[in-house]
Amino acid sequence: MNTSLNLPKLSYKGNEDKKMTLHLFLQVVGKIRMKMTPRKNHWWYVTLYVSTEGLTTGAVPYNSGLDKFRITLNVIQHTLEVNTSKGELESFPLHESLTVADFYKKLSTITRKLNIPVSILDVPYDLGIDTPFGEITEYHHYDKDYTRRLWRCLLWVDDVFTEFSGRFYGKTCPVHLYWHSMDLAVTRFSGKEAPAMGDDARLSDKDAYSHECISFGFWAGDENVTEPAFYSYTYPSPEGIDREKLSPSSSEWVNSNGSPMAILKYNTLIAEDDPRKALLDFMESAYQAGAKRANWDLEKLKVPSLDNL
DSSP states (O other): OOOTTOOOOOOSTTOHHHHHHHHHHHHHHHHHHHHHSOOOGGGTTSOBEEOSSEEEOOOEEETTTTEEEEEEEETTTTEEEEEETTSOEEEEEOOTTOOHHHHHHHHHHHHHHTTOOOOOOOSOSSSSOOSOGGGOOSOOOOOHHHHHHHHHHHHHHHHHHHHHHTTBOSOBOOOEEETTTTEEEEEEEEEEEOOOOOTTSOHHHHHHTSEEEEEEEEEOOOSSSOSOEEEEEEESOOTTGGGSOOSSTTOEEEEETTEEEEEEEHHHHTTSSSHHHHHHHHHHHHHHHHHHHTTOOTTTTBOOOOTTO
């Protein structure tokens, strides 16, 4: 294994409650950002970001845009922090016995104290939990070591994704964390509209997939993929994409809700001699597979050389 990067090992099995606790914390924070931030295409306005301290909303407007606040889950200090453009700072510690209910109530107390007028739909999204945040006491498993290792991984992945996104001349989203599924993602768009979804499709999906795209991401594992992994999928999924070759050889095509998805497991990646190159190769091979099969204009979307500038 290449140890020069000092990439941490991660596992989903045995850490399910730790991940769910963190996930629910981030959903509370993310819903506040969603409620207070002006709309942007494809739900780009609701996301969180990897920062030098942990995971953050970035600057969010309030007071008719005259002021801004930022919520940060500080992984170095293990605190939840809210600071404003007025110079205010409020925080509380994150620890193993802190329930989701207590997290929600403490953060709500802070927003009221700072006169940030926000009210969210206070139930988890797409996690199979119908209990309001303020009543969830069964998840109280914030773990400092697990959270720090995951964040250290996300710091590196964020950087690799950012490099990859700069190799494309078309519309590309920022590298950001979607709190509904807790995956760090970056997406490329061909510029063409996708076929309209049916009336029974979720509003979130209709907005996310209004145009042809190839998405790349990393998540810490779930009940379906029970270990941390990188993924890529093309929407709409073109016929025969899973017959295209992926790199490195440890990556594979799997079935995801009836469509092929490219998968590269994290703990396999960090055993590569050059994990960064291997991840960039994975993303490029998945992009080439989708763009080729979907008839994207590969040359037009390639970043031109800057040698003559």
